[in-house]
Amino acid sequence: MPVAALLAIWLAGARAWKPFFLWCFLFGSGIVLVVATKIAYIGWxxxxxxxxxxxxxxHAMRATAIAPALMAILLQKQTRQIQQLGLLAGLVFGIAIxxxxxxxxxxxxxxxxxGCLLGAVVGAGFAWLIRNRPVFFDRKLLVIGVLALLPVLTLKPAPTESWMESVAYYxxxxxRPAQTTNLESVTTEYR
Incomplete structure (x- = not known):
């Protein structure tokens, strides 16, 4: 999630407003679908x-969405073939996760x-939608973003499992859960 936020901040910092809103909409929609399916299972x-x-x-959705989107931005100045290889590498990374x-x-x-299919739609969709946009890659923003992420890596993960459970129960x-079959696999993901 910090990398997804970094992408949004990066796009806003570069004043690439259309890609910024596309990323926020696509990634946000993917997260909403993930959370909705988990709440539906826990609650009903x-x-x-x-x-x-x-x-x-x-995890699969986020990785398969973020990695291709990141590659699309990082490789904007490269040839179309290198951009496609980067997109493929991002998708493979997401599948590995x-x-x-x-x-x-x-x-x-x-x-x-x-998760991988939804993430691929988000990540590859974003890459496709920005393919003909002016270059907004900026090394200074990349360095600032990476430095900003370093402290985040030491933080304890947010208790999203309990948040979803609370919302589902409410x-x-x-x-208590409507069904316990495989509920542990849903809740363990966030521990």
Whole structure:
């Protein structure tokens, strides 16, 4: 999430307003879909048991959205072929993060695939929408952004799991999960 915020700040700092609003809209929409599926499962048990789906993987979605978008900005001055290779590298990175979620057993294949697909739509969509825009890459902004991220890396992750649970319980009017099957995989992701 800090890198997603850095991208937004970077675009705003470069006064690239259309890409800034595109990024905020696309990435924000992806996050809303992830959170909505998790709240629906926690609050009402809305999932697909046959494929072990309890909500879109947020890690897979974020990685597969952010990495291609970052590559699109970093490689703006490069040839179209290098830009495409960068986009592909960003997508592969996101898929690798998704696979890591499977390896540590916090998500099902359906959750990771849906996260990667949603993230790819966000990241590749952003890259495609800015492909013919004027160059707004600025090394000074990159250095400032990286330096600004360093302290963030030492912070404890936000308790998003408990926030989603609280919202789900409030909205559903329940005091405990509607369904416990694989709920641990939903809540473990944020621990």
């Amino acid at each position: 048990g809305a999932g697909i048991a046959a494929i072990d789906f309890t909500g879109i993987s947020g 998704g696979i890591s979620r499977l390896a540590i057993h916090v998500h099902s294949v359906a959750e990771v695939v849906s 909205l559903s009017g329940k005091e």
